[in-house]
Every structure is written in structure tokens, then in C-alpha cells.
Amino acid sequence: MKLILSAIILLSIALLTSCNKEDKPSEKIKAKWIENAFASLSNDKYPRVKAISWWHENFDNSELRxxxxxxxxxxxxxxxxxxxxITAPEFISNKLAEPATDIYHSAFPDFGGTEDMVTSQKIKDFELLAGKDIAWAYFSNNWYDVIQFPTDAVNTIHDAGTVPFIRLMPRTNFDEGGPDPNYSMQKIIDGNYDEALTQWAINAANIGFPILVEFGTEVNGNWFPWNGQYNGGGETNNYGDPSLPDGPERFRDAYRHIINICNDNGAENITWFFHIDAYGGPDENWNNIENYYPGDSYIDWLGVSVYGPQESGEDYQEFSEIMDDVYPKLEGLSNKPVAVLEFAVTEF
Incomplete structure (x- = not known):
């Protein structure tokens, strides 16, 4: 009898173990997410997408490389x-041209935790891993205590045979979820940084080749201090048009102000991107992307971040599911070409 009971117990344990193994996510789930991304991009499901850029970095509990x-x-x-x-970008009048049917391949090639430790070796390393060159290398121009054009980084990327893509990041530090202690959209609008921004524009113009630039990455995400939540939120009576939410309107006007300074100082070699997150936050009507958009006369390309889970345990969505949610919003915003400026998923 004891032998029979022991056999039953062992069989039960084996069955439970088998079930648990079947319930666990596949160890190849990141590979499947990547396969889904390329399948949905390659079959023209999102015809306005003309560029992609993988975020190639491991940090904290995220394995995005x-x-x-x-x-x-x-x-x-x-x-x-x-x-x-494709890897060879074309420019028309110093502006990044939209490919007719192809998609530019680009990346943030692991320029470190501060996103600005630019080296040609990092670019080469990524290209060797991918088996294909990149059209542009994406990096951050953190303002910290002073606004400066990143001449060395831009020249390093250009000399490596790719196009520099600068993320203008008005932040003093890397704290998230609150206002920046120094920079605000209102201060930009008021001209507090005009001298530094003018010199930035002059240096950009003098660089002598086309560059790509965005201001305020993932603006609809309240993890960054330029999000509307920290610049007036949904209030409508303290700035500008009383029919528009103050926070997004301030961002819109700050971005316009920066572009105007660059244009006034001859920096016509810049292609300007407007970059949102697929979901963002807070989930409020005032935080809708159209409230932030500077307009077609200012912006050349639209951009979006599309991330799967960045840490194990987060809700899983395939690339195509996320794009199905955000792509119609981009189509409704403008007829400009779209770049998936950041996409990645962790290993789990």
C-alpha cells in the first residue's frame, strides 16, 4: 500500500511539474516578439513607417540588447x-527623404547609461552583431547645467559613416516622475536660454552635413519633466489659448521656439522629429498627442517608441498589438513619414 501511495505521489509531482513548465513563458519569447515586429513591418501593415531604430542596451533588470x-x-x-x-539615407535639401517602399535601419547602439558616451566602436559592434549597417546612430544631448552642441559626438558618428541623430533632453539629472529643477517649457518660451540655444544652432549649422534632431523624447510620458503634467497639465487659463491645455501647449510653443532659433541662425541642415510613446501617461484627454504637436510647418517626421515588456513580469504585448493601438493616432495627426524611433523587449 505504501509503495502504491508513493508511486501516486511521485506521479502527481511529475504531472504538476510538467504543467508548470507548460505554463511558463517560452525562453524564446523575445525572439518571437522580434519575429512579430519584422513580420508586421515587412508586410506593409503600417505603410507610413519608413524607419526603425532598435534600443540596444541592458540596464537594471532589462536585457534589451x-x-x-x-x-x-x-x-x-x-x-x-x-x-x-536599407542603410544609406537620402537627403533632399538637407532634409531626410522618405523612402518610397523601403525602411531605414537604425539604432541606439549602447552609448551607455547616460545615452551620450558616443564611440565609433559601439557603432561597429552593433553593426557586426546585426549583420547590417545603420542609417543613423541615436544619442542624447543632455542639457545638465549648460546647453552645448555635441560637436565631438556628432563628428564621431559622421566619421563612422552614419548620420547623427540628436535627442535634445532638457534635464538637469536623470530623476523621473517630476519637474526638472532648472529647465521648464515656460523658461524656454520666455527666452531664458536663447543665448545658449543660439550658439547651439550656429554650431549645428557650421557642422557642414545633415543631422537629425528631436526635442522632448516621448513627450506624452510623465516619466520625463517636459511632459505636460509638470508644465501646467490640463489647466487652460494660465497660458495661451484658453481652449487648449496649458501643459502641452507650452511644450508645443517651446519646441517651436527652438526650431525658430535654429532656422534664424542658418541651421537648415536639421531634420526635425516629433517623438511620442505608444501609450504615455497620464491617461487624460489633455495628454493627447495632438495637443503637443508643433505642426507640419515645423516637423518633418513623426516618431514613436514601441516597447514590449522591459522587465520580466510586465504585461506582454506583441509589437503588432502596440502598433495597432498607436498607428491610427499617428495617421490622424499628420501625413508625415513615421519612424519607430525606439523599439525593444527584454529577455524573459
Missing amino acids: IDSSPESLAAYKKGISSLKY
Whole structure:
């Protein structure tokens, strides 16, 4: 009898173990997410998407590098090997041209935790891993205590044979979820930084080749201090048009102010991007992306961040599911070309 009971117990344990194994997410789930991304991009499901840029970095509990596992690297290399993904950008009148049917392949090639430790070796390393060159290298121009044009970083990227893409980041530090202690959209509008921004524009003009620039990455996300929540939120009676929410309106006007300074100082070699997150936050009507948009006369390309889970345990959504949610919003905003400026998923 004891032998029979022991056998039953062992069998039960084996069955439970088997069930638990089946319930666990596949160790190849990142590879499947990547496969889904390239499949949905390659079949023209999102025809306005003309560029993609992988965020290649591991940080904290996130493993976003394309080589976080052999399966993930293989999936990325297979997807990007398609002739649809091109590496040689074309410019018309110093503005990034929209490919007719192809998609530019680009990346943030692990320029460190501060996102500005630019080296040509990092670019080469990523290109070797991917098996394909990149059209641009994406990095942050953190303002910290002083606003300066990143001449060395821009020249390093250009000399490596790719296009510099600058993220203008008006932040003193990397604290998230609150206002910046120094920079605000109102101060930009009021001209508090005009002298530094004018010199930035002059240096950009003098660089002598086309560059790509965005201001206020993922503006609809309240993890960054330029989000409307920290610049007036949904109030309508303290700034500008009383029919518009003050926070987004201040961002819109601050971005316009920066572009005007650059244009006035001959920096016509800049292609300007407007960059949102696929979901953002807070989930309030005043935080809708159209309230932030500077307008077609200012912006050349639209951009979006599309992330799967960045840490194990987060809700899983495939790339195509996220894009299905955000792509119609981009279509409704403007007919400008779209770049997936950041996409990645962790290994879990």
C-alpha cells in the first residue's frame, strides 16, 4: 500500500511539474516578439513607417540588447537581413527623404547609461552583431547645467559613416516622475536660454552635413519633466489659448521656439522629429498627442517608441498589438513619414 501511495505521489509531482513548465513563458519569447515586429513591418501593415531604430542596451533588470540570447540575435539578424531595410539615407535639401517602399535601419547602439558616451566602436559592434549597417546612430544631448552642441559626438558618428541623430533632453539629472529643477517649457518660451540655444544652432549649422534632431523624447510620458503634467497639465487659463491645455501647449510653443532659433541662425541642415510613446501617461484627454504637436510647418517626421515588456513580469504585448493601438493616432495627426524611433523587449 505504501509503495502504491508513493508511486501516486511521485506521479502527481511529475504531472504538476510538467504543467508548470507548460505554463511558463517560452525562453524564446523575445525572439518571437522580434519575429512579430519584422513580420508586421515587412508586410506593409503600417505603410507610413519608413524607419526603425532598435534600443540596444541592458540596464537594471532589462536585457534589451539584440544579443541577449542566441535566439534573439538570430531573430533580429534574420529580420533585418531583408532588402527592405536599407542603410544609406537620402537627403533632399538637407532634409531626410522618405523612402518610397523601403525602411531605414537604425539604432541606439549602447552609448551607455547616460545615452551620450558616443564611440565609433559601439557603432561597429552593433553593426557586426546585426549583420547590417545603420542609417543613423541615436544619442542624447543632455542639457545638465549648460546647453552645448555635441560637436565631438556628432563628428564621431559622421566619421563612422552614419548620420547623427540628436535627442535634445532638457534635464538637469536623470530623476523621473517630476519637474526638472532648472529647465521648464515656460523658461524656454520666455527666452531664458536663447543665448545658449543660439550658439547651439550656429554650431549645428557650421557642422557642414545633415543631422537629425528631436526635442522632448516621448513627450506624452510623465516619466520625463517636459511632459505636460509638470508644465501646467490640463489647466487652460494660465497660458495661451484658453481652449487648449496649458501643459502641452507650452511644450508645443517651446519646441517651436527652438526650431525658430535654429532656422534664424542658418541651421537648415536639421531634420526635425516629433517623438511620442505608444501609450504615455497620464491617461487624460489633455495628454493627447495632438495637443503637443508643433505642426507640419515645423516637423518633418513623426516618431514613436514601441516597447514590449522591459522587465520580466510586465504585461506582454506583441509589437503588432502596440502598433495597432498607436498607428491610427499617428495617421490622424499628420501625413508625415513615421519612424519607430525606439523599439525593444527584454529577455524573459
